[in-house]
Amino acid sequence: MQEALAEARLAAAEGEIPVGAVVVWQGRVIGRGHNRREALHDPTAHAEILALREAGRVRGGWRLSGATLYCTLEPCPMCAGALVNARIDTLVMGVRDPKTGAAGSVYDIVRSPWLNHRLRVIAGVLADDVQALMQTFFDNLRPTDREASGEGPDSEGCRRG
Helix, strand or coil: CHHHHHHHHHHHHCCCCCCEEEEEECCEEEEEEECCHHHHCCCCCCHHHHHHHHHHHHHCCCCCCCCEEEEEECCCHHHHHHHHHHCCCEEEEEECCCCCCCECCCCEHHHCCCCCCCCEEEECCCHHHHHHHHHHHHHHHCCCHHHHHCCCCCCCCCCCC
């Protein structure tokens, strides 16, 4: 999970929502990714999708049976569906996503009895570290009350980094 958190930090440094993911197979990282939607102008460039793509290239196929995906944030429905289709065995995640989570929060795609594959889910790993990173990222996106009212030293609405 430390590797996924490092990927999330890369995303934050690039101005992307700080989500990171790694795929581990036989004790080795075979795929990694962090959110790149803004940079790639691609709505599918989520951390999990990018990590799965790399893992597929490394393994030489799309079936990733025996692999574990570590992700800082609970996957969305698109990513959860990709995990099922890739035959990932285990999902280890940091924090749940109460708005779009699809591994038990809003939906439970990864354990749906109607699909051909189900994942084991482990939640809450390094949750405090992930939550702190997310909080800092979103706090830095929002102007302070003084800036929003035009009272602060940055009254033109420019954000200082």
